[in-house]
Amino acid sequence: MAGSTHTDINTPPAQALTTNYKGPLVTVTMLFFMWGFITCLNDILIPKLQQAFTLELWQAMLIQTAFFGAYFFVSLLYFILSVTKGDPIRRIGYKNGIIVGLVVAAVGCTLFYPSASFHSYGFFLGALFILASGITILQIAANPYVAILGPPEGAASRLNMTQALNSLGTTVAPIIGGYLIFGAVDAAQTGAESVKMPYLGLAAALLAIALLIKVAKLPNIHSGDEIKPGAEALQHRHLLLGIICIFAYVGGEVSIGSALINFFMLPEIAGLNEAQAGHFLAFYWGGAMVGRFFGAIALSDTKNSSGKYVAMGGITALVFVLLFLAYGLNEALIVLGLIALNFMVLMLGKFIPSRTLGYFAATVVVLLLITCFATGSVAMWAVISIGLFNSIMFPTIFTLAIKGLGVHTSQASSLLVMAIVGGAVLPPIQGAVADITGDLQISFLVPLLCYLYIMYYGFSGYKIRNEAA
Known part of the structure; x- marks a missing residue:
């Protein structure tokens, strides 16, 4: 050019x-x-x-x-x-x-x-x-x-x-x-x-x-x-709120992932050993990958809705077959149900990035409440399914935060990348809450606060105001 x-x-x-x-x-x-x-x-x-x-x-x-x-x-x-x-x-x-x-x-x-x-x-x-x-x-x-x-x-x-x-x-x-x-x-x-x-x-x-x-x-x-x-980029309100949102998202995602093995080992949750717990940890991170492929299809600029449904259906079928072959029917059916929930929330968001972000964050808030106060397999699969809903968050927040910044885009990008430090700050806070209360489940209220903020950003905070014009 x-x-x-x-x-x-x-x-x-x-x-x-x-x-x-x-x-x-x-x-x-x-x-x-x-x-x-x-x-x-x-x-x-x-x-x-x-x-x-x-x-x-x-x-x-x-x-x-x-x-x-x-x-x-x-x-x-x-x-x-x-x-x-x-x-x-x-x-x-x-x-x-x-x-x-x-x-x-x-x-x-x-x-x-x-x-x-x-x-x-x-x-x-x-x-x-x-x-x-x-x-x-x-x-x-x-x-x-x-x-x-x-x-x-x-x-x-x-x-x-x-x-x-x-x-x-x-x-x-x-x-x-x-x-x-x-x-x-x-x-x-x-x-x-x-x-x-x-x-x-x-x-x-x-x-x-x-x-x-x-x-x-x-x-x-x-x-x-x-x-x-x-530092003209900092004059944009939606970027400032987006920096906080990236901090909250990365901090919340890493906090949850870091606590999962210990969570799965709790007698009232699953009572797994470390090897078994690591097996289920893969579902959390694998869900993020599947959800991002869904997000790429659902949030694309193509107007062919039927094509989107066919593509997502094909991915779902492939995931089901692979899980069935690798783990058996029970786990494959559970994941199929979680993918169906993910698809319904995508539909609720009408494939609009900001709206979808808000509804995904709201869903994670509900899942974390179940994680905090339920027991057994319900709590275990609730926290595992968060990976599916984390999927679109980082790229969507990033895109919303740099929208309309023109020549200030790469400066804004550096600030958003700097906010990844949330992954180093928030996990110790969750760990401290677990140590102080003696209750690992209650400590999941720390990432829950992060997702409440992400929900706000998706529904309102992303909007571009005129003060930076």
Whole structure:
């Protein structure tokens, strides 16, 4: 695109409405799969490095601190630069921003090799921070880029589809990562040495994708206008409320996921052992992936409603068959019922992103009340089904929050990515409530407050007011 062309999620130029962006979207979607895959590998690294360095559990958990801390600090640095020097992504373009993020992430992966060679846990944490810094830059550039690649009414659908591929990455990472790191690639490598080749392979893959992005004919969307320093993005009320909403969503989702294994082990809930509880945890995260595919279809800009129903019916049938073959009829039927509930709430939202977000959050509030005060399988499946309704929330909130921001879109993106730190703040609060009250069930009232706010944002807070005009 010409340097003087400005593409805006809210008011794209004529060619943005007619150009076929399917090819670029397929290319960019690989990024979402890769950072989902890499992020979930942390769950494999924690026990591996705890064993290799003889760490206490809290020390091993610093892996998550180093990783998610980068989201906050790099996003904060990005925002400071945009305020004082002008928005970096707007200067170099979204495409080049994605390439920078991939290269930085690849450097972080490469640093795993010397970290293992020197047998230094501190070096590992530093490498993780650099790796996550690259992923943070990717998030700042790629999320708004996907939203811009096409008509604005389909932005939520496109982000849901890319986030579904992100969830696929988190689903397959434990299987592949466990094989590569714990197992079988090089029997001669033990302890920390076993991470060398897998992460060098990831570095090579990231660099290959960076090269592909570089040579691919992706629209290099940017503005030729003068980019002035300042914090104009913060003048938009719907963005400020969206930042809080992302904080609440990520915090609520991670809080629930972090407490599920202990919840399933409670005698009054299911009395499962750790292995059995982990089996049901997969339903929670897998539900998010299925729900995002549903969201991508339901919130798309196509007017062919019957086509949407056929596509969602096909996904439902596939999920039912796979669950029946893997787990049996009982669990397959339960999940089928939960998917039917998800579909009914989608219908209630009339496939409107903001309205659907509000109704999904309201449904999660009800499910959390059941989780808090019911027992047995009712409480267990109520909390598992939250994954299905979490599905559309992050991409939908993100899309609503950056709507109409024009040249301030990437600055707003950095603030929204910074709000992911909610995943580091809210789980300890829920844990503290459980410790103080001695009741893990009651502690689910903490994420319930988060979803009440998300419900408000979906029904009202997303609206653009005139004060920032």
